[in-house]
Amino acid sequence: MQHALAVVTVVVVGLLVGVEFAVAVFVNPIVDGLPHNSGLVARSSGARLLGRVMPFWYIGSVLLAGTWAGVAAKPVAGVAAGLLVLSVLMSVALLVPINSRAAQWTPETAPADWREQLGRWDRLHYVRVAVIVTSFVLLVLALA
Template identity: 35%
Template sequence: MMAVLAVVALVLAGLVAGTMTVGLVAIRPAMHSLPVASYITVKQAFDISYPKFMKPLQIAALVASLALTVTSGLMGDPPAATLAGLAFLSLLVNVIVTVRGDLPINIAMASWRPEQPPADWELQRSRWDRFNAIRTAAAVVGLILLAAAVAV
């Protein structure tokens, strides 16, 4: 059971970290190269479809990492429980930054008119990019910590 739980937690956290990393290093630069109206149109489309995939995935990764933490602790493996617990906290940071940082900006961007963006659109995009980088880093750290928990 412990092995199955470890694999599930790693796969889920890997999907979260991988999806966010691709977004940060590949999709973001491509989107930034678009004219502003195209950027807004594409970003609004992403913000409709992306959460349908990512919300359940982030929650599942969080639950699996917590289950691995608890199970490792109950099975008397303090190093694994500690690393899994730190992974859980990192994945929790990922979710909190998503909800408190990215999401409010996404909601604001949903009302933007592509042909007439707000005067501060570049500032808002930069804020979103910063939050996205933080949440991506938290997801990657969570994955690394889960891998370390499984390895010990």
């Protein structure tokens, strides 16, 4: 059972890291290069879709990592779980407010500073990605 929990935790957190990394490094830069305001439309759509899914994924990752940390009784797993908690706090306090606004934007209703707001979201997202990548590495180390 302990081995299964470890594998499920690493897979769930690993997929979360992969999606968030892809958004930061590939998806948003590609979308931002689209002509006219197509990038705004795509980012708004992505904000709505991922805004519905990611809370469950992040909370599930925290719960799995916390459970694994308790079962494994390895400090590195506890640090990994703590970093995932930090990523959730960052999300709620810093990224979700921007994302919630962006989810409602259309080319006609977006504020004049929409690019700056999305740029701020991107910068905060890079930090969050670094936090969850570090957490993932520590979870994998806890398996060793």
